[in-house]
Amino acid sequence: MMSLERSPLLKCLQGMVCLLILVVTFKIVAIYVDYFPPNFSADFLIGRKPEFYGSYQWAFYTHILTGPFTLIFGMILLSDRFRIRFRRWHSRIGKAQVALILLFLVPSGFWMAFYAQSDFPVKLGFATLSVVTGLSAALGWWFAVNRDFHLHRLWMKRCYVLLCSAVVTRVVGGALLTSGVESEWTNALPAWINWIIPLVLFEIINRSTTSQSALPRQNKASLGTEAFRYVKSNKTGA
């Protein structure tokens, strides 16, 4: 039976997700005309003038300049084809990715979290997202250094899912806006559900694909053990 990991349906889904990430990243960057120089009548910057020229502008520009790179780099790094064909580039881009996330994106996101124009649960949601994203990048890096590539890939995938919360936020936000369901509670939700739900979905899909692909490996391993026992018992005449 074909494993779920190799199924054409999953490959097609992966392609569509990549396309969505690229389109949304492009749309995010297209809005930057309002940020260079800051236009305080633009959506995100409305009402932020008083705090903007303090430490916030440093966090803000660091964040918006590094964010799109982490989305593109992550997509390249998760490609098996790219990793197999360009091992060195995988390692170089991977180091750049970890540095961008740990030194720039996560600290700036954490700082900005406390300036979010919302209640404390929203601020806490963004701050928690920063911490878990930083942790998964650090763990992914740690396992690569220790040559545990299974765990390295797992944590880097988790990290990418968390980075994609930026994409999910825009997609869900856009959908809520067009459907007219926007309200007080829908404003608070993105800070939490836009990364928790994708993470839970990832864990479910990951578990089902790994349990399927582990099955043949397990069978092969037990077959090997059986064969070894058989040869040994024949030799000893047991």
Ligand code: HEM
């Ligand atoms: C996963 C880690 C991330 C965290 C913790 C984070 C956190 C934040 C926070 C707290 C804000 C301000 C929200 C507000 O005040 O309402 C923000 C805004 C922003 N973030 Fe992130 N972010 C992350 C990833 C990304 C990524 C990967 C991108 C890539 C494009 C990105 C792009 C932006 C942009 C452009 C803004 C400005 C608002 C806008 O134009 O929509 N962020 N982020």
